[in-house]
Amino acid sequence: MKVKYFFIISLLIMVFAQFSFAQNISVSGKVTDANEGDPLTGVSVQVKGTTVGTITDLDGMFKLNVPSEKSVLVFSYVGYKPQEVVVGSQRTFNIGMELDVVTLEDIVIVGYGSEKKENLTGAVTAVNVTKTLPLKPVADVARALKGVVPGLTITNATGKLNDEAILKLRGYGSVNGPSNPLVLIDGVEGKLSDINPESIEKVTVLKDAASASIYGARAAFGVILITTKQGKAGKTVVNYS
Template sequence: MRKCSLLKTKRKVYSKDIPKILLLFFLFSALCFVTPLGAQNRQITGTVFDAVSEESLIGVSVAVKGTPRGTITDLNGQFAIDVPAGSILELSYIGYVKQEVAVGNQTYIRVSLQENTKLIDEVVVVGFGTQKKVNLTGSVGVATAKDIQDRPVIMAAQALQGIVPGLNISQNSGTLDSKPSIKIRGRGTLNNDQVSGNPLILIDGIEGDINAINPQDIENISVLKDAAASSIYGSKAPFGVILITTKKGKAGKTVVNYSNNFRVTSPILLPEFSDSYTFA
């Protein structure tokens, strides 16, 4: 009799737990079905461009944060990548600030990258190529296109006034065709002519006249101030060297920049000429 009662008790307990077991089973099945749906990838397309010029950037690295998945932009600055829901895209490009973009519910995104001016200023042009500014032992001054593009001047030498420390530029005459005198760390000779003591000027590696080029065509200017420049350029560089790099064509959209300057000079005071009677 005891054995039968125990069996009946077990059956009653089992019959009561059936609804709970079924409920857990359905919940587990629902979770297994929903989880793959949430983890499904979707394709995101977009365009990356420069924040200032709005030109498309080619070869920008686009990666999903925390994963090895990534791609690069094409010739039109466009990309396409499959990402999970809630992902964050990391965009990086040489010379630009790295940026992160949350995908969210978007299927198409436009990203503008800002130039990393600190990174650009660290690289200067020297006689044998380019180096980081922190690695140079000599004194070097740097001026970029952004430093001179807004100056209302007609000569490149005038655009450098007050930009590079130790570079002295003075105007010896008021005539329209007069060229300014350029000296690095003051006059280095006793000769009184304008040519002596001037630094060596190289335009894209070729000796030339700094005033013969358009200031708007200059990309970068490096000024080698100390006598160490003579070890690279020889006897022509005892008073320093000015290295000028001009702008070159780049892939992307066509950009047209126009600037025009007018200059008018007039004497401050004119002498009073006497007539013929008074002169006689």
């Protein structure tokens, strides 16, 4: 009798051991840029619907234990489109991730980062630099923005080309008090006359208190955010004028 029970218990242990082994599948692979073929470091590889996951190493390699062949691997990386792959019978994966290209006109730079136009609730105007500035052969940015942003008044008291333009975005606070909007060039306070119009990639004007409040009292009369052109991966582009 004891031998019979011992045999049954041993059989159950073997079955559960095999079942447990079958439910822990080891998968591995490499994640690269789909266009360039370069390995991507720090890509999140996670089993969908669970907390099981890992990240790729310096060579874009990863190794992970998944519960079953029905598991779905989710690959996500900043700036790239996420991918989902069913494990199935495959044990080695070569994943090529594509860049998540977002149209520049759909993104608006705000005080706390960037937002899509449809998500904005404040009074914000984004200037289409590629269509506006090249059409105006002017000496500085202030004159290029004249008549482009609703509510922004730009005047030149002396008429001299080298004089700083007077900007009025939300009117005068008092008879003698200053009311110029705050100008930030790549996050640093500056003047519109300090920058070459050809160096500008994006201009955003924050008009209302809700949009400009992150900058405090200096933003009482609005904020003009200027983002300059930066180096980008891809083909070399040469502009001349």
